[in-house]
Amino acid sequence: MTLRLLAIALRNLLRAKRRNALAGGSMALGTAALVLAAGLADGITRQLSDNLIAVQTGHLQVVVRPTDFVPQNNPFDAYGQDEIPDADRLARRIEQEGRDAGVVRAVPFLFVRGTAMAGSRSSVAWIVGIDPGREPELRAAQKAVAGRFLPEGDDLAVYLSAPSARRLRLGVGDEVSFVVQTPRGAVNSFDGTVCGVFRKGAPWYDSAFYVTLVAAQKLVDWPGGATNVKVLLADGEGRALQRARAAVDAIVARSSPGPLPPNTRVRVETYTEAGRFSWAIVQANEAALVMLSGFLFAAAGVGVVNAMLMSVRERTREIGTMRALGLRRSGIVGLFVLEGLALGIASAVAGAVLGGAVVLYLALTGIPMTVSSLAWMAGGDVLYPALEAGSVLRATLSIVLLSTLASVYPAFSASRLEPREALHHV
Amino acid sequence: MSDPRRALLLAASLLAQAALARAAGPDAATILRRADRAVLGEAAVYTLRMTVIRTGKSDRVVEMKGWKKGDEQGLVRYTAPAKERGTAYLRSGQNTWLFLPSAEKVVRVGARQNFGGGDFSNADIFRLSLIRDYDPTLAGEETMEGQETYKLELKAKDRSIAYDRVVYWVRTDGTFYPVRADYYTLAGKRLKSLVVSEVKPLGGRTRPTLLAMESRVDEGSRTLLQFLTIQDDVSLEDRLFSPGALERGE
Numbered sequence: 001m002t003l004r005l006l007a008i009a010l011r012n013l014l015r016a017k018r019r020n021a022l023a024g025g026s027m028a029l030g031t032a033a034l035v036l037a038a039g040l041a042d043g044i045t046r047q048l049s050d051n052l053i054a055v056q057t058g059h060l061q062v063v064v065r066p067t068d069f070v071p072q073n074n075p076f077d078a079y080g081q082d083e084i085p086d087a088d089r090l091a092r093r094i095e096q097e098g099r100d101a102g103v104v105r106a107v108p109f110l111f112v113r114g115t116a117m118a119g120s121r122s123s124v125a126w127i128v129g130i131d132p133g134r135e136p137e138l139r140a141a142q143k144a145v146a147g148r149f150l151p152e153g154d155d156l157a158v159y160l161s162a163p164s165a166r167r168l169r170l171g172v173g174d175e176v177s178f179v180v181q182t183p184r185g186a187v188n189s190f191d192g193t194v195c196g197v198f199r200k201g202a203p204w205y206d207s208a209f210y211v212t213l214v215a216a217q218k219l220v221d222w223p224g225g226a227t228n229v230k231v232l233l234a235d236g237e238g239r240a241l242q243r244a245r246a247a248v249d250a251i252v253a254r255s256s257p258g259p260l261p262p263n264t265r266v267r268v269e270t271y272t273e274a275g276r277f278s279w280a281i282v283q284a285n286e287a288a289l290v291m292l293s294g295f296l297f298a299a300a301g302v303g304v305v306n307a308m309l310m311s312v313r314e315r316t317r318e319i320g321t322m323r324a325l326g327l328r329r330s331g332i333v334g335l336f337v338l339e340g341l342a343l344g345i346a347s348a349v350a351g352a353v354l355g356g357a358v359v360l361y362l363a364l365t366g367i368p369m370t371v372s373s374l375a376w377m378a379g380g381d382v383l384y385p386a387l388e389a390g391s392v393l394r395a396t397l398s399i400v401l402l403s404t405l406a407s408v409y410p411a412f413s414a415s416r417l418e419p420r421e422a423l424h425h426v
Numbered sequence: 427m428s429d430p431r432r433a434l435l436l437a438a439s440l441l442a443q444a445a446l447a448r449a450a451g452p453d454a455a456t457i458l459r460r461a462d463r464a465v466l467g468e469a470a471v472y473t474l475r476m477t478v479i480r481t482g483k484s485d486r487v488v489e490m491k492g493w494k495k496g497d498e499q500g501l502v503r504y505t506a507p508a509k510e511r512g513t514a515y516l517r518s519g520q521n522t523w524l525f526l527p528s529a530e531k532v533v534r535v536g537a538r539q540n541f542g543g544g545d546f547s548n549a550d551i552f553r554l555s556l557i558r559d560y561d562p563t564l565a566g567e568e569t570m571e572g573q574e575t576y577k578l579e580l581k582a583k584d585r586s587i588a589y590d591r592v593v594y595w596v597r598t599d600g601t602f603y604p605v606r607a608d609y610y611t612l613a614g615k616r617l618k619s620l621v622v623s624e625v626k627p628l629g630g631r632t633r634p635t636l637l638a639m640e641s642r643v644d645e646g647s648r649t650l651l652q653f654l655t656i657q658d659d660v661s662l663e664d665r666l667f668s669p670g671a672l673e674r675g676e
Contacts, residue, residue, distance in 0.1 A: 120481045120645040177643050179617065181536065185586035189611040189643070221585060221612060 002338075005331065009338040013346075016311060023307030024347040030300040031351025031399045032358065034293055038391035039359035041289045045282045046386045048379040051202050052078070052275040054137035058107075058230035059241060060248055061274050062090065064260055065267050071276050075204035076126070078274040079111040080227035082261050083183065087226030088131075088213075094231060094251050101247030102234045107134045108226035110216040114180030116160075116209060118168040125164075125178055126207045129216020129226075137232065142205070147172035147196030150210050155218075157195035159210040165197045172196060178209070182221040190219045202379045203372065204277075241270055281377060293398070300399065301406045308340060308410030316417060323419035332415040333408075340407025341400065348399040352392050359387045451598075454562035457576050460602035461594070462555050465622070465633055467658035469495045472629075473505070474653050478544040481646030488542055489654075497555035499667040504542075515541065516672045517552035525672045532669050544649035545618060545639040549588045556580060556594070559587045570595040571621060573605050589617070601625075603634050616642045629656035 013020050053059055056078045063080035071077045084090060087108035094106035109130045116125035130138065132150040139149045142161075150159040158176050170176055171194065178190040192211060217223055233244050249268045257266055272279050312319070319332060327335075366382040369375040374383075452460070466472065471493050478486040489506040504513040512527035515535075524535045541551045556562075560580035568577050575595040582590045591610040597603045607620040624636035633656070641647035665671055 117643045120647075122644050177615075179611070179643060181588075182585070182612065185588065186582070186590055187588050187609075187611050187617060189613050189615040189617065191613075191615065218613070 002334070005335050006338050006342070009335055009342055012311075012315075012335075012339055013342055016314070019307055019310060020343055023303050024343050024350075026303040027300045027344065027347035027399055027403055028351035028354065030296045031348045031395055032355035033296055033351075034395035034399070035352055035355025035387075035392055036358055036385070037289050037292050038395055039355070039362070039385035039387055040383065041285045042388045042391055043363070043383055043385035044285050044378050047384065048202070048275075048278040048282055049271065051141055051205075051379055052278045053232070053236065053271050054141035055201070055205060056230075057228075057269070057271040057274040058105075059233040059236035059271055060231040060245055061269050061271070062094070062229040062231070062248065062252055063227065063267055063269060063274070064264050067263050067265055069267075073277055073280060075202070075277045077276060078228075082227070082264050083222050083225040084108070084227065084229060084257050084266070085259065086224050086257065087229055088224065090252070090255050090257050091229045093255055094229065094248055097251050098231070098244065098247050101244045102240055103231055103244060103248070104234050105134060105232045107131055107230050107232075108213065109135075109228050109230060110213055110220065110222070110226045111228065112180050112216065112220050114178045114219075116164065116168060117177045117179065118170050118174065121168045123164060123167050124207050125209050126205075127178055127180065127209050127211060127216060127219070129211050129213040129219075131213050132210075142198040142201055142208075144196040145199050147194065149196055149198075150212065151195060153212070154195065155212045155215040156192045157211065158192040159196045159198060160194060161206050161208055162197050162199055163206040164209065165194070170194050170197075176209075178219065180219055182219075184221060186221065188219055188221060190215060199381070201381075203375045203381070236271070245270060278379065281379065285377070297398070297402055301402055304340065304343070304403050304406035305409060307343075308336060308407045309413065311339070312336070312410050312414040312417075315414075319414050319417050320419050323417070329415040332417075333411040336411030336414055337404060337407050340411075341404045343407075344400040344403025347403065348396040351399065352396045355395070356387055356392055359385045363387060451576075454564040454576075454578055455557065457564070457596050457602060458557045458560070458562045458578060458580070458594070461596045461604045462557055464596075464601070464603045465635075465637075465653070466494055466656065469660050469662050470629075470656055470658050471660050471662075472653055472656045474651055476542060476544060476546075477650040477652070478542070479646075479648040479650070486543065493662055493666060495662045495664070495667065497558060499664070500552040501667055501672070502551065513542075514672050515548060515551070516667060516669060517548070518667045518669075522548045522552065523669050523672060530673075532673050545641050545644075545647055546649055546651065547588065550620075550639065556592070559583060560592060562594075565593075567598060568595075571605050571623070574598045575605050585612070601632075618642055624652075628653060629658055631658070 061078065062084065064082040064084055065080070091106040091108045095103055098106070109128055112127050114125045114127050116123050130150065133152045145162060150157050160170065165171065168176065174194050176192055176194055180188055182188050190211070213226065217225060231248055233240065245268055252266055252268055260266065322332065362385045366384050369378045369381050369383055375381050473489065473491050476488045476490065488504055488510060490502050490504050492500065492502040494500045498519050500517040502515045504510045514525040516523045522535050523532050525532045535548060539548055540546070541548050560582055563579045565577040565579045568575060574597065576598055578594040578596060580592040580594055589609040590612045593608045595605040597605055603625060604622045606622065609617050611617050619640050619642060621638045622634045623638070625632060625634050628635050635653040637651040639649045
């Protein structure tokens, strides 16, 4: 019976080509718009999280925080302010003992604020001391556009962002100086040479200057110290992340790094906790996507209901004949719901293909974020949308569901027609 | 030995002692202690004009009134220009506070932050005693800025002092006026230089009245502090140097 109804439904769809093409077209465009919006949101999420993990926090980070630490929701919250003594020893221990929990790499780095100077120009500098040989993710995230990435063992090399290079009028081979106040209070300086310039990525890395960990340790007068230990995992999602966190927590507790400054403690933070700023942007984008989806659903839903109601009106005689021939009310409801379902499937698949093609194209070319506020929202000066199967499936199924549900009311309207009344039109 | 010979020996011995004493001169700590008090006395009230010079920008001129008591307490209030009037810095012990009248708020600031956007840090302005923070060594005598000077090497007593090393030139003519100071970072880089000049009568005695701080890393940056009036040996109450008084504008 259902198969017969389905055959009738499909035939009916083809009979009213223009009307169904309009209704289906609006749903297909709605699906394409949803897929595109989801692609943009997924691209932003991916850019923000990849940047955060590669550049700042890893999947987990070990950091010394004040006992009353309250995150201020800015991009620099992730960086620690206090020293983890003998950080390299702690990092290597996490790497060795955490292998079974999925730890791939643990790397110490040191962050300090200072002033960068070149000639008569100066700028704020977020100086980050890294171990260049153990930072392949950072190297990939902040690719050199001139010169090269920080070379291992060159404690005079400086790797800086393109905006900083422009601001200070620096090129590869030029000299740059930093002046910082050490945590103990003395003023210290560093004279280095630019080895490379990277494309900035997220706008909040505009002021980042990379030097070797050894150079940064000398600069802040912390031999062997660091502000963060970045931990990279084989799987940084869900349960695997929590399992690794518990393992790293235990390793840190066993290592008991110290002595620590008064009123501080060592914390192990996941990237979502440490990078609250980035996650606030992700959440804002997701909220915007939900709102956009709501509007699209409403528009497409009205289109489907309208098309179906028109169909009921045009097919009054047909409905009357079917009822007179013995088709029950439930059969009429089923027929119209099946028509809605079929129209929804055809439209959603067409829309998903169209939207997916646009997302794939934009993922290859990128969308320039020329305005500063857009670059902040997208976490980079170019946004690469991402085509994720889950998002495409969600958009497709939701349009199919919408089309089916939207056909329920017209279906019941049709089923309420009495055969006598319907045949009156014959 | 006859009396004339004894008198001659005595005279020779006295002359030799005097020559030795002059050759030995004051020790490094004495020179530094005297230089610490060369511009301002133990307690003083003063007015000064600060001129911040930056390459490619017009000079920024601020006038202020200051109070100083001992080595621990200092207060400076802006008096001009009108838009900055009321801004004040307070140093009491190891702490420095800034009062911004527009925000009606007192905030604690770092001693190493720059003072009023110039090349002096808060610590430079309120460094009330070098002898307290540094171990001095007399490195010799030399001509500096056209003056005969003692050259002092100052080494910070610990790694919390802003400048790890200071080379300090102080006049040898008995006035102990500072002539110049070069400030070095922990890494040994010369960060800035202070030149002290314009010795003239002010507030009842002759003293240097112009302090010029020049950045050695930020080329072309220079800040001048010109003392306009100085009143030494005044009686100042401790409550003047409290954050509460700073906010009340006392």
